[in-house]
Amino acid sequence: MELLLVIIIGLLYAAGIYMMLRRSLVKLIIGLILLGNGANLLIFLLGRIVKGKPPIIDDASYVLSEIYADPVPQALILTAIVISFGLQAFAIILIKRAYKVVKTDDLDEMNATDEDL
Amino acid sequence: MKTIIFKTASSYLLPLLLLFAIFILLRGHYLPGGGFVGGLIAAIAFVIHSFANGIEKTRGIIKFHPGFLMPIGLSLALLAAITPLFTGGALMTGLWFENPVPVIGMVGSALFFDIGVFLVVIGVVLTIIFTISETI
Amino acid sequence: MSNPYIILPIIFQLFTAILLMFFWTQKNIQKAISVALSVVTLGISVWLMTIVLKNGIYVTQAGSWEAPFGITFIADPLSALMVLLTSIAGLAVSIFSVGSVRNARVRFGYFPIFHFLLMGLNGAFLTGDIFNLYVWFEIIIISSFVLITLGGEKAQIEGSIKYVTMNLLASAIFLTAIAILYGLVGSLNMADLSLKVAKLENRGLVNVTAILFFVGFGIKSAVFPLHFWLPASYHTPPTAISAIFGGLLTKVGVYALLRVFTLIFVPDEFMVSLISWVAGLTILTGCIGALIQNNIRKVFSYLIVGHIGYMIAGLGMFTEAALIGTVFYLIHDIIVKTNLFMVSGLIFKIKGTFSMRNLGGFYKEYPKLSLLMAIPIFSLVGIPPLSGFWAKLFWVESGFEIGNFMLVAFIISGSFLTLFVMAKLWSEVFWKDGDKLPKKINVKYFWELKPIKRVAMVFPIVFLSLISLYIGLGADHIIQLSTIIGKQLMDTTPYIEAVLGPITELQP
Numbered sequence: 001m002e003l004l005l006v007i008i009i010g011l012l013y014a015a016g017i018y019m020m021l022r023r024s025l026v027k028l029i030i031g032l033i034l035l036g037n038g039a040n041l042l043i044f045l046l047g048r049i050v051k052g053k054p055p056i057i058d059d060a061s062y063v064l065s066e067i068y069a070d071p072v073p074q075a076l077i078l079t080a081i082v083i084s085f086g087l088q089a090f091a092i093i094l095i096k097r098a099y100k101v102v103k104t105d106d107l108d109e110m111n112a113t114d115e116d117l
Numbered sequence: 118m119k120t121i122i123f124k125t126a127s128s129y130l131l132p133l134l135l136l137f138a139i140f141i142l143l144r145g146h147y148l149p150g151g152g153f154v155g156g157l158i159a160a161i162a163f164v165i166h167s168f169a170n171g172i173e174k175t176r177g178i179i180k181f182h183p184g185f186l187m188p189i190g191l192s193l194a195l196l197a198a199i200t201p202l203f204t205g206g207a208l209m210t211g212l213w214f215e216n217p218v219p220v221i222g223m224v225g226s227a228l229f230f231d232i233g234v235f236l237v238v239i240g241v242v243l244t245i246i247f248t249i250s251e252t253i
Numbered sequence: 254m255s256n257p258y259i260i261l262p263i264i265f266q267l268f269t270a271i272l273l274m275f276f277w278t279q280k281n282i283q284k285a286i287s288v289a290l291s292v293v294t295l296g297i298s299v300w301l302m303t304i305v306l307k308n309g310i311y312v313t314q315a316g317s318w319e320a321p322f323g324i325t326f327i328a329d330p331l332s333a334l335m336v337l338l339t340s341i342a343g344l345a346v347s348i349f350s351v352g353s354v355r356n357a358r359v360r361f362g363y364f365p366i367f368h369f370l371l372m373g374l375n376g377a378f379l380t381g382d383i384f385n386l387y388v389w390f391e392i393i394i395i396s397s398f399v400l401i402t403l404g405g406e407k408a409q410i411e412g413s414i415k416y417v418t419m420n421l422l423a424s425a426i427f428l429t430a431i432a433i434l435y436g437l438v439g440s441l442n443m444a445d446l447s448l449k450v451a452k453l454e455n456r457g458l459v460n461v462t463a464i465l466f467f468v469g470f471g472i473k474s475a476v477f478p479l480h481f482w483l484p485a486s487y488h489t490p491p492t493a494i495s496a497i498f499g500g501l502l503t504k505v506g507v508y509a510l511l512r513v514f515t516l517i518f519v520p521d522e523f524m525v526s527l528i529s530w531v532a533g534l535t536i537l538t539g540c541i542g543a544l545i546q547n548n549i550r551k552v553f554s555y556l557i558v559g560h561i562g563y564m565i566a567g568l569g570m571f572t573e574a575a576l577i578g579t580v581f582y583l584i585h586d587i588i589v590k591t592n593l594f595m596v597s598g599l600i601f602k603i604k605g606t607f608s609m610r611n612l613g614g615f616y617k618e619y620p621k622l623s624l625l626m627a628i629p630i631f632s633l634v635g636i637p638p639l640s641g642f643w644a645k646l647f648w649v650e651s652g653f654e655i656g657n658f659m660l661v662a663f664i665i666s667g668s669f670l671t672l673f674v675m676a677k678l679w680s681e682v683f684w685k686d687g688d689k690l691p692k693k694i695n696v697k698y699f700w701e702l703k704p705i706k707r708v709a710m711v712f713p714i715v716f717l718s719l720i721s722l723y724i725g726l727g728a729d730h731i732i733q734l735s736t737i738i739g740k741q742l743m744d745t746t747p748y749i750e751a752v753l754g755p756i757t758e759l760q761p
Contacts, residue, residue, distance in 0.1 A: 020422070025414070032421045039428040046436025073435070076384055080428060082153065083391045087424075089245055090398055091417055096252075097402075098410045112408040113415070113485045188274035195267055201317075207257045208264075208326075210317040 005045045012038030023107045025095045032091065036084045040077045047073025127169035131178075134162035142235050143221055143228075152231035156238025163239075164246055172250060183247065186240030194233025197226045254751070256304075256311045259328040261297050262336050263379060265290070266372035273365040280359040284351045287364045291344040294371075298333075298340040305333040306737070310751040312381070320752045321442035325381035329748055330738045331580070335378040335508055338584060341720065342500045342591045343371045345713035349595050350493040352702065352709030353602065358403050358491065366403075370396035370497065377505055381752055383434070383517075384441045386509065387427055390473070394420045397502060400494045401486065412489035419472055419482040427469035433462050434517075444752035447516045447745060456521070463518040467528070470513070474506025476565055477535040480558045484542065487557070488550035488607070492598025495550060499557050500591030504583060507564050511579065515742045520571055529569035533663035535562030540670035544677075548607045549597045552678060553590070556633065559667055560586055563648070566660050570651050577739035578647030581731060585632070585640040585724055592629040592717040599626075599710055600682065602699040605690060609678065614687030622711075623683050628718040630679060632725060634672045640724035643732065 012034050019031030047070045055068040102110060138159035145151030167175035201210035213225035221228075269290040276282045305311060305328050315324040328336075347367070354363055373392035380386050398420075401413045435441060437458065438449040453459055468479070475483040483503070487495055514520055520528060539559025546552045564586070567579030599622070600615070601607055616623040628639075635641025645664060652661035692698075699707060724731050741747060750756055 016425075020418075028418060032418070032425070035422070035425040036428075039425050039432060042429060043432040043435065046432050070439075072441070076431075076435075079384075079388060083388070086241075086395060087391070087398075087421060090395065091421065093245075093249065094398075094402060094410070094414065094417060097405060098414055101405065101407050101410050107414075110411040110414065113412045113489060115408070184277075188271050191267075191271045191274070195264070195271060199264055202257055205257070207255075207313050207315060207317045208260050209315050 152234030156235040160242035183243035186236045190233045190236030197229035262375040270368035283364045291347040295340040298337040302333045321445035327381035349713045352706040409489040412486035416486040423472035430465035444749040484554040487554040496594035532566035536667035543674045572651045574651035577735045578644040580735040582644035609681040612682045613685035616683040632721045
């Protein structure tokens, strides 16, 4: 399981960076999404994967006796997913708007910020 | 999509999905669920309705601009978060009523925080979707 | 010491933003609320600063979960200082916005989002949890995305695409770094991390994580070679927004670097030399870049990059005196950079252009305003006794002490370059004989505005100029304050003990 996740994370990071280096705006956003997903899976992997043991203490005892799954990485991933949901929604609207105003999808054509006024 | 099956189904789905959203919201403290997921489900109920009947009809049902839910939800969440400050506790400390309320169970400040999140999520998602579909 | 009220600066900004959202369409009410409540926030920040200086570090645990399991909020002198500076800059920009931001932007929620941005800044300064810092960073960048795109002109959209992309990349790298750090030590509380990271055997892995953090924060604070997004975007939005961005947003990155590299990853020899080189090259690229620019706001944008280099240089030397200099410069830079962008906005409103080539004769026409504008411009250069001078004294001194002559050379040449840039700007804009500029149709000129708006544009410049005069002339007070903070940055025991309790009990 760990090995599989490691390979997937590597692929997601590689694909994300490759997509970000393209000149198209849409691919740029896809690259950012892939990179974010890779980071989330990395948190999941590094939080130590344990199968099917929720960290809930039953009524009879005071401490957890068995090995349990760490709840913190899941909370972190949930937070990161919610944040990236908002950011990606914004980024998609932004490129749509940019396409309307600049009338191109090519990053190399966007030179208005370097103009000398 | 203007199929008659979808249109008929959507008018039944809307109340059902809204009820389900509230169910998910209320079970969220101990079981999987909560304000965020509940809010998404409620927003999706309206989105399905708008796909079947057009956005104008859906706006007619909601009556006010969905963006207005954002400040209401935020202020509810803020109030729930700062109430413990008045009793000398730290921010966001859980405060609970002594006795359980019928049907809902134990009620505490966490529930009000979750209701705030629920409203904010509905407001945000509906605003995003209505804005996008109007400009296309 | 525990005090649940130290999160008031965050809560109050959130309250302001929510209140403003209820008045989404009434622009005059929004302006009044924004200014009035910014004054109250300034009062709260002053209160926080005084109690922290008097009684030491305050801590509160959100949700009453004990550290290191819950989220800790901590107000040590550095955090309290940053909150205070945020409130000062926030108040100034809020007043300036009343005069300069167009009504169309106010109708799309300029003021609520501005206060969400300030809330994010306060949160980032007060939190004691590394993942919570990430969340506050996201709140800051989301609000800044909205502010930078509000209006949607062509240059603005293109600038914001560069800005958005680099910031999203920085967050992804920051998140990766947090993931690796959590995998290494299994904690997120910064005080707890400080103890646990120090005990790790595998220093190579620790350094890799440290560099990931450095790159993440480096993109946000625009250090060489990650700074290209800043001059491409900061000159595009309205000047009020540039002012808050230029004054505060890059400084959050510097604050995070200061916090993380003094508390969690204490730099070893390799990191110190890496940070020094990055700092030196940042100073050089920023100041040389500013030389060839023609747009005033672009000149200031490049100078932001150059002066970020100074602050990183203090971290690169890593002595107490150098960190004192960095803190001093942080105080000076936030006030002056905010002020300079507002000055550029005022020049634009009067003359209708940002181009140095076309501007001129400002001193002849408006001698009083010109003298006012001279204060921030020459403070930035650091002509003694104005405010930029004192920090450089600390850096040069400690550079000679530890034998890092390379950085001293960079700092001194950076100062000369800044002097040259500002002298050029002064002679081009203020002294050169100006031509009569053609009147632009879509610009509302300063003299066409209502008197109250004119006052709202000049007053914040006077306010911040007075503060920078105080920083320069009353430098003993600021140096005293910086010394307290510099000491605490070098010796983090009080910080850790405030969060976790006495350290001797923690050792097994």
